[in-house]
Amino acid sequence: MKATNDQDDTESIRVRTAIEPAPSLPVCTEIERRAIAWISPYNQALHLERARDWLAYLDPDAPLEARLAVVTHDIERMFPNGPQLDKATGRFDDPHYLYAHAARSAEVVGFWLHAQADVPEELSLSEVQRLITLHEFGGVGGADLVQAADSLSFLETLQDVVRKWVTHGECDAEQARAKHRYMADRIRIPAAQQVAGPLLEQALASLDDL
Numbered sequence: 001m002k003a004t005n006d007q008d009d010t011e012s013i014r015v016r017t018a019i020e021p022a023p024s025l026p027v028c029t030e031i032e033r034r035a036i037a038w039i040s041p042y043n044q045a046l047h048l049e050r051a052r053d054w055l056a057y058l059d060p061d062a063p064l065e066a067r068l069a070v071v072t073h074d075i076e077r078m079f080p081n082g083p084q085l086d087k088a089t090g091r092f093d094d095p096h097y098l099y100a101h102a103a104r105s106a107e108v109v110g111f112w113l114h115a116q117a118d119v120p121e122e123l124s125l126s127e128v129q130r131l132i133t134l135h136e137f138g139g140v141g142g143a144d145l146v147q148a149a150d151s152l153s154f155l156e157t158l159q160d161v162v163r164k165w166v167t168h169g170e171c172d173a174e175q176a177r178a179k180h181r182y183m184a185d186r187i188r189i190p191a192a193q194q195v196a197g198p199l200l201e202q203a204l205a206s207l208d209d210l
Contacts, residue, residue, distance in 0.1 A: 021156075022050070022053040022054045022056070022057035022152070023053065023057070024053055025052055025053045025056040025067075029064060029120070030118070031064070031068065031116065031119060031120060031123065032064070032067060032068065032071065034116060035068055035071055035072055035112075036049060036071060038072075038075075038112060039071065039072060039075055039078070041078065042074075042075060042077070042078040044074065044077070044157075044158065044161070046157050047074070047153050047154065047157045047158055048070070048071050048072065048073065048074060048075070048153075049071060050153040050156060050157050051070045051071065051073065051149045051150050051152075051153035052067055052070050052071040052149070053153075054148070054149040054152040054153050054156075054192075055067060055070045055145060055146065055149035057149075058145055058148060058149060058189060058191055058192055059142075059145050062142070062145065063142070064120070064122075064123055065123065065124055065127040065128045065131060065142075066131055066142050066145065066146055068109075068113075068123075068128050069109075069127075069128050069129075069131035069132045069135065069146055070131075070135070070146050070149050070150065072105065072109045072112075072132065073102070073105055073131075073132050073135040073146070073150060074101075074105060075105050075108055075109060076101060076104040076105040076107075076108050077101075077105075079108065082100075082101065082104055083097055083100035083101050083104065084097075085097045087165055087170045087171040087175060087179075088170060088171040088172070088175060092178065092179050092182045093182060093186075095137075098136040098137065099133075099136075101136070102132060102133045102134070102135055102136050102137075103133050105132050105133075105135075106128075106129040106130075106132040106133045107129075109128060109129065109132055110125060110128075110129050113125055113128065130143075131143055131146050132146075134146065134147070135147055135150050136150075138186070138188055144188045144189055145189060147186065147187070147188075148187045148188070148189040148192035149192075151183045151184060151186060151187050151192070151196060152187075152192060152195055152196060152199060154183045155180060155183055155184060155196060155199035155200055155202070155203045156199055159202070159203050159206040160206075162176045162179060162180065162203070162206075162207070163176070163206060163207060163210065165179075166207065166210045167210070173207050173210040176207055176210075177204055177207055180200055180203040180204055180207075181200065181204075183200075184196040184197070184199070184200040
């Protein structure tokens with residue numbers, strides 16, 4: 001698979017007029033198989049795996065670095081003592097929290113990759129970590145795609161998790177709706193914005209009875 005550059009981020013994306021779920025992306029490399037096995041104990045592993053599917057849906061030529069980044073981007077939350085956000089009163093775009101979360105995931109993934117045997121020689125660890133660190137913010141060189149894939153998967157797979165924020169008293173329903181809207185609004189990729197609209201409607205509707 002070829003790497004994308006800044007211009008290719010949008011030119012290589014397939015524009016869709018009908019909304020269809022991202023198909024499951026086959027595991028085509030050993031390092032991805034290991035990564036998916038590594039994240040499997042995480043209680044939101046489905047979100048990470050579906051983010052990889054959405055990345056390939058948006059850009060079938062997404063490089064290995066992007067695929068690894070998106071399938072591990074939240075993994076720091078599998079380990080204790082990470083940064084926390086007060087969902088009731090905090091801002092979902094709080095850069096201090098978002099950067100701490102993303103940077104910690106990049107660090108954890110870096111340690112894990114260093115411990116792996118037979119990592120492909122062409123794999124750029126620094127690029128994997130760069131994309132993980134930018135997954136909340138987007139940016140050039142594929143980072144907008146990683147962010148968009150994260151958002152689409154969030155809206156698709158984490159509706160029940162966000163409902164539990166409300167039913168467990170972590171925030172009120174309006175704050176939960178604000179999280180869904182934030183995840184949709186931050187997307188910069190036009191094709192992803194088309195998909196995000198219906199997913200956002202479904203996510204907001206999942207909170208209607210609260």
